Amino acid sequence: xxxxxxxxxxxxxxxxxxxxxxxxxxxxxxxxxxxxxxxxxxxxxxxxxxxxxxxxxxxxxxxxxxxxxxxxxxxxxxxxxxxxxxxxxxxxxxxxxxxxxxxxxxxxxxxxxxxxxxxxxxxxxxxxxxxxxxxxxxxxxxxxxxxxxxxxxxxxxxxxxxxxxxxxxxxxxxxxxxxxxxxxxxxxxxxxxxxxxxxxxxxxxxxxxxxxxxxxxxxxxxxxxxxxxxxxxxxxxxxxxxxxxxxxxxxxxxxxxxxxxxx
DNA sequence: CTTTAAACCTGCTGGC
DNA sequence: TGCCAGCAGGTTTAAA
Numbered sequence: 001x002x003x004x005x006x007x008x009x010x011x012x013x014x015x016x017x018x019x020x021x022x023x024x025x026x027x028x029x030x031x032x033x034x035x036x037x038x039x040x041x042x043x044x045x046x047x048x049x050x051x052x053x054x055x056x057x058x059x060x061x062x063x064x065x066x067x068x069x070x071x072x073x074x075x076x077x078x079x080x081x082x083x084x085x086x087x088x089x090x091x092x093x094x095x096x097x098x099x100x101x102x103x104x105x106x107x108x109x110x111x112x113x114x115x116x117x118x119x120x121x122x123x124x125x126x127x128x129x130x131x132x133x134x135x136x137x138x139x140x141x142x143x144x145x146x147x148x149x150x151x152x153x154x155x156x157x158x159x160x161x162x163x164x165x166x167x168x169x170x171x172x173x174x175x176x177x178x179x180x181x182x183x184x185x186x187x188x189x190x191x192x193x194x195x196x197x198x199x200x201x202x203x204x205x206x207x208x209x210x211x212x213x214x215x216x217x218x219x220x221x222x223x224x225x226x227x228x229x230x231x232x233x234x235x236x237x238x239x240x241x242x243x244x245x246x247x248x249x250x251x252x253x254x255x256x257x258x259x260x261x262x263x
Numbered sequence: 264c265t266t267t268a269a270a271c272c273t274g275c276t277g278g279c
Numbered sequence: 280t281g282c283c284a285g286c287a288g289g290t291t292t293a294a295a
Binding site: 070071072073074087088089104105106107108151152153155156251252 | 268271272
């Protein structure tokens with residue numbers, strides 16, 4: 001159940017485990033990927049990168065594996081030869097001499113080439129990645145105000161990967177709380193101060209989550225350093241004003257906020 | 264054009 | 280204990 005920071009964390013851990021080592025075993029569950037098992041064996045994983053919530057695994061023969069965890073995908077790292085017991089369905093296994101990386105449950109897995117990345121239906125459509133250090137608050141501000149997005153309510157806008165890639169449902173709630181904004185705003189109803197705060201927090205909060213290890217640790221257990229202020233805290237007191245956090249549905253997703261101090 | 268709803272996908276939780 | 284409905288931190292598509 002990952003958003004941008006959790007996917008990037010997973011990518012970091014996977015890279016540390018297998019990048020640069022020759023692949024001694026390659027296994028795919030999906031029939032359309034099985035033809036690649038032979039050609040990838042002996043190759044190396046050169047790097048793993050994230051684009052929003054998508055993860056790209058680059059192989060030394062020029063292939064690129066696109067994976068998206070959606071709600072339920074799970075990457076794991078194990079010692080070579082180990083097959084952990086789980087009820088989940090294994091989809092990808094990439095093994096080196098010492099370590100193997102396993103992808104469970106994900107249903108959105110495609111083999112591409114670097115040239116094909118630009119035309120992938122998801123990658124071609126997503127906006128700037130909030131974890132891309134080249135993206136600045138000024139750029140975000142301009143994007144919020146652009147003709148394309150300025151009429152969208154923040155409740156839906158922040159979930160739209162075409163606006164900014166990597167945000168998800170917990171970040172939506174946490175960002176709007178941090179900016180003290182109602183989800184009903186559009187860019188056109190924000191004053192200068194609100195606009196500046198929002199543009200800043202849209203980047204700083206995902207980056208904080210990433211740098212504080214996200215909401216789950218590298219073994220996908222809860223208890224990491226990033227603490228929710230509103231998400232999943234219905235009824236608990238708002239840390240800013242003491243009034244109870246409210247749960248509602250927005251854009252067909254659970255939304256948590258403090259109606260008393262988010263305006 | 265924007266927003267909402269439903270579908271798809273898979274795993275987990277809770278109620279009966 | 281077993282089964283099923285409903286839900287989830289996602290995305291796409293259709294409908295309103």
